[in-house]
Amino acid sequence: MSREIKSKNITYTEGNVSQEHRSELNGHGAAILWFTGLSGAGKSTLAQAVEQALFKKGAHTYILDGDNIRFGLNRDLGFSPEDRTENIRRIGEVAKLMMDAGTICLTAFISPYIVDRKTARDITPEGKFIEVYTKCSLEECENRDPKGLYKKARAGEIPQFTGISAPYEAPENAELVVETDKHDVAACVEQVLAYLRKREILLED
Amino acid sequence: MSREIKSKNITYTEGNVSQEHRSELNGHGAAILWFTGLSGAGKSTLAQAVEQALFKKGAHTYILDGDNIRFGLNRDLGFSPEDRTENIRRIGEVAKLMMDAGTICLTAFISPYIVDRKTARDITPEGKFIEVYTKCSLEECENRDPKGLYKKARAGEIPQFTGISAPYEAPENAELVVETDKHDVAACVEQVLAYLRKREILLED
Numbered sequence: 001m002s003r004e005i006k007s008k009n010i011t012y013t014e015g016n017v018s019q020e021h022r023s024e025l026n027g028h029g030a031a032i033l034w035f036t037g038l039s040g041a042g043k044s045t046l047a048q049a050v051e052q053a054l055f056k057k058g059a060h061t062y063i064l065d066g067d068n069i070r071f072g073l074n075r076d077l078g079f080s081p082e083d084r085t086e087n088i089r090r091i092g093e094v095a096k097l098m099m100d101a102g103t104i105c106l107t108a109f110i111s112p113y114i115v116d117r118k119t120a121r122d123i124t125p126e127g128k129f130i131e132v133y134t135k136c137s138l139e140e141c142e143n144r145d146p147k148g149l150y151k152k153a154r155a156g157e158i159p160q161f162t163g164i165s166a167p168y169e170a171p172e173n174a175e176l177v178v179e180t181d182k183h184d185v186a187a188c189v190e191q192v193l194a195y196l197r198k199r200e201i202l203l204e205d
Numbered sequence: 206m207s208r209e210i211k212s213k214n215i216t217y218t219e220g221n222v223s224q225e226h227r228s229e230l231n232g233h234g235a236a237i238l239w240f241t242g243l244s245g246a247g248k249s250t251l252a253q254a255v256e257q258a259l260f261k262k263g264a265h266t267y268i269l270d271g272d273n274i275r276f277g278l279n280r281d282l283g284f285s286p287e288d289r290t291e292n293i294r295r296i297g298e299v300a301k302l303m304m305d306a307g308t309i310c311l312t313a314f315i316s317p318y319i320v321d322r323k324t325a326r327d328i329t330p331e332g333k334f335i336e337v338y339t340k341c342s343l344e345e346c347e348n349r350d351p352k353g354l355y356k357k358a359r360a361g362e363i364p365q366f367t368g369i370s371a372p373y374e375a376p377e378n379a380e381l382v383v384e385t386d387k388h389d390v391a392a393c394v395e396q397v398l399a400y401l402r403k404r405e406i407l408l409e410d
Binding site for chain 1: 221222226227230231253256257260263265266267269273277278295298299301302303305306307308328
């Protein structure tokens, strides 16, 4: 997919309500919490638990996940390498818009390729992209198998299944590594919140 | 606007912060204000003025326009009929996500085809899609020609230019018709705000 802008005759103008204005209104900073990891590692579970904790603090949040993306914006995309790349490209763009709107946007996708995650990071203003490697051994993910997908993948019923028949490229420099096979959800949530406080995206305890 | 959650009656279901929860937090309803009209009719000007007025009331808003969409999410799309349709489809999906996040999302695109606007309306929950026909005569738009595009289009330098060499299908049942060649920006803004109050998306004066 070309990164060229095809449109001609469009001009870029400065918007009126800035992200700083929005942060003032909200009482917290905007950011993207990009959860990445194997199927079953706990990305969605953790993203939902973090969102609940943030919402209780009055923060403005939104989760992008398979439920609201694969059935909507990206309904035209499959699971080929090209489509996975375009899938993540679009998610990165939407997360950026959400972040620009002042939201703490949480994304919960396997997003297995380093280069695709880097694309999402590169379009995001410095310091606003927080990669959360949701780390869990393949063995444990396969034991959990909450949707029965590993069983199907092992049986050859799902082609190109990450961790089985397609690669997962673990982050090398994630802002956060959350080990869901070693700590419970509450501890993982606290780890994420502590990071947001340290970065002064959350200003209060 | 308070950052505290105003109602203590919010209940959390596992994994879900609902749009109703977000509206309680925000103190206003969520909606899509879909501005449609010719180039130069005043869609972006009006959307920005409405956003400023809403922001001053503490409302959570976001504008999707050519600036942040054509250079980002839809950078792979041109101006062929198929690409215009896909352009509007994706914008509709993103507006829906923004709305689901509790935002009053304003979109400012020519969006010339009835069927494409209907697609955006049809994916949005009942009553949340507010079509704002930004009505202005072609003659007046061409007189304004703020970006010099009509001049280029008349000279044949821009193919498929809406109103000149490509059709604009005016809305037949828009929730709002705002006549920018008859009223000034302030009056048009007040018309939009009055509608939002009538619909109880804005609760206060």
